[in-house]
Amino acid sequence: MSQRYQNFDAESWVAEVIESSTTEFTAECRELNSSPPFGALVKAYSSPWIIYGVVHHISTQSIEPYRRPMAFGKTEEELRQEQPQIYALLRTHFKALVVGYASDDRPDEIIQAIPPVPTRLHTFVYECTPEEVRQFGNDLHFLRTIVNATRGLSDELLVAVCRHMLNAHGGQREYLVKLGKELCRLIRDDYHRLTHLLKRLESQVERTANATVQ
Helix, strand or coil: CCHHHHCCCCCCCCEEEEEECCCEEEEEECCCCCCCCCCCEEEEEECCEEEEEEEEEEEEEECCCCCCCCCCCCCHHHHHHHCCHHHHCEEEEEEEEEEEEEECCEEEEEECCCCCCCCCCCCEEEECCHHHHHHHCCCCCCHHHHHHHCCCCHHHHHHHHHHHHHHHCCCCHHHHHHHHHHHHHHCCCCHHHHHHHHHHHHHHHHHHHHHHHC
């Protein structure tokens, strides 16, 4: 059995799907303020499909629709001691843009496209391991989905996703070149936007190299 398939277990899930469509799903986090980071690759097992998505929106709010949280002028630790019921009413959610899928009988054959059906409700969501991120990022076709589907935050999401991919590849300059070529292909008609994205990715490689040296 594939290692990717084995990573679905009853203990390591981070969220549960509460809304779903063909292009994205919304998940409620298992613990407050415990969402995977913006741009992270996540997966959900929705038999017979393994569905992959990138986190593009994170929010924390009250479960009571007409009761907004208010400021108390105290630290979180003080509030948890004095009024723990406040946190019982709060939930953290994130939205994930669907970028690929695989079948459970061939989990290593990832298709970077919209799956045949949406993710099932109440499916558990898991963070992908660095190895899974590396394997998924060997093909960068999914970046087109981000460019086309998230007009408002596409640049920030592109940078965040590429950063996660770069980190999973150890900040390798060869992988940066691969990312750069794909971005050039996707955004070749907007030179200033492309330059801005490449500079931000270049700085990420430099920070990773400096951290390794230290």
